[in-house]
Amino acid sequence: MADPLVIVADLLAPAFAAVAGEGGVDPVVRPSDRADAQANGALALAKQLGRKPRDVAEDVVAAADLAGKATVEVAGPGFINVTFDDSFLKEQLALLAVDEHLGVRMASPAERVVVDYSAPNIAKEMHIGHLRTTVIGDALVRLLEFVGHTVIRENHVGDWGTPFGMLIEHLIDIGETEAAAGLSLGDLDGFYKQARAKFDSSEAFQDRARNRVVLLQGGDPETLRLWKMLVDLSMRYFNRLYRKIGVLLTDDDLAGESKYNDLLPEVVERLRTAGLLEVSDGAEVVFPPGYTNREGEPLPLIVQKRGGGFNYGTSDLACVLDRVERVKGTLLLYVVGAEQSQHLAMVFDVAAMAGWLRPPARAVHVAFGFVLGTDRKKLKSRSGEPVRFVDVVDEAIERATASVREKNPDLPADEQIDIGRMVGIGALKYADLSTDRIKDYVFDWDRMLAFEGNTAPYLQYAHARIQSILRKAGEHTTSEASLPDLVAEERHLTLQLLHFDAAIHDTLEKYSPHRLATYLFELAQSFTSFYEACPVLKADPPTRAFRLRLSEQTARVLDTGLGLLGIDAPERM
């Protein structure tokens, strides 16, 4: 364990306990601008004891034994400021350097976590909204695995339901070969729109589509074959996109709506047995308490439509059931847009009412806001349609490659292309991940691809500069032992490196990747300040050895941290 915050918190706990007597308060040690860290808890404890905060803090400080690790002093109304000893920081840095996990504690207990993300619709283009769920979901998967959870990725693709009647009929109309050619080129939009247009304009086509849905749901082999063809062609296209941007999802993670089809009657039956089902306007529904419609009447979750069909509420309930009972997940994460929060809350409530979702199993809606244009309105393309995912990716790569070429004309062309891809995709992902996911964010090419400010290129550049130093250093030794005192920049950078653990756990506590992004940005800033103030290669041997160690560890944390966000850190750029 190499997190000095945790070590000091553990060491302070007995002092708090001694002062508190029975009950007591656990100290919380956190980074601070005023000192290396600040221990909170004395103020709360003072209130509990009915004593003056400052006196309590003084008692805690007197009772604490942090010899060789840190000094503590009381400041302000009763804050306990912590200043780490240089020798302690150097010790911890040495531990970090030999720790594969960079000082990050494993999650306890480890759980089976199901992460539902991306979820494009078959035979329909992915758009900018899918960018968010895909990028956030993928980062969470990497983070959860990193701290030791077992993660089950599930891509809940829209591969079932009424639209497939129209899509299959359209497939038949234009011929399988033609359709396959168009779809494998990635013209999902065109295919979908043509089908839609026919459906909207022709009643005969509507009848065909409706019949086809019945055939599909009845398991007609020929219909299923055509359906499978649509799914396969679309997935080939989606998988290509995932690979291009470095998303982990593969066909093994497919958990489309169709997969739950057989479970749907069971869902309804089990709700009936549980006595939750009511008939309302001819539909079978459940009324979870606390939801009202426009007229102020109770709002139902419909599980069986008038006429007997199931809908997405049923399918989502089946999904919960499957994830808890078959997959044995204890934590279900739904990386889904904030606009669906009411629907998901109802699904979770009904699942809880039915006893399917009960502790320790729980579901969390990892919600996110919209992507806005610079006019602060929902981002649209020039023609007014949703911006295509693939177009955004291509433009990011194009812009980044152009700028790499401009800044670095001497690099071989293939390397320019490689770096351009890493920078472009990194910038795109980082722009999404670096702001609080619940808020809408403004999509701005110039800002996300800028090489200054809180952007992926800035972080990648810091990493590339370190690699450049390490290349120039050649064979070298690193050490932190022989250096007597740390200068301010060295000290600050060391401390930042040791906070990686805290950054990871803060990030996972709220499923908010932007916390890790903020940490990495601050780390990169600390490094560039260090870089300006402290020559590495030309320093005397012990100093050089220490600074090389600092540089190496910074590179490792940047590389690992960016990796956890799904972003590559090139060796040069």
Added chain:
RNA sequence: GCGCUCGUAGCUCAAUGGAUAGAGCAUUUGACUACGGAUCAAAAGGUUGAGUGUUCGAGUCACUCCGAGCGCGCCA
């Protein structure tokens, strides 16, 4: 109408109920005969939408307003 979310510097964003609300961009001023200037150092910029509470302490919690966005019965 009801519900959910958001409102912080000119702009884009941070900030577990903790001290004097922090960054970046833009603006202004500095800094390379040192490892990549795609950089760094500094200045200036705030009634945290308004108000009332709770608390030793509120951007954060509660309530009431104001503004914006999104939902609100058989699409998914």
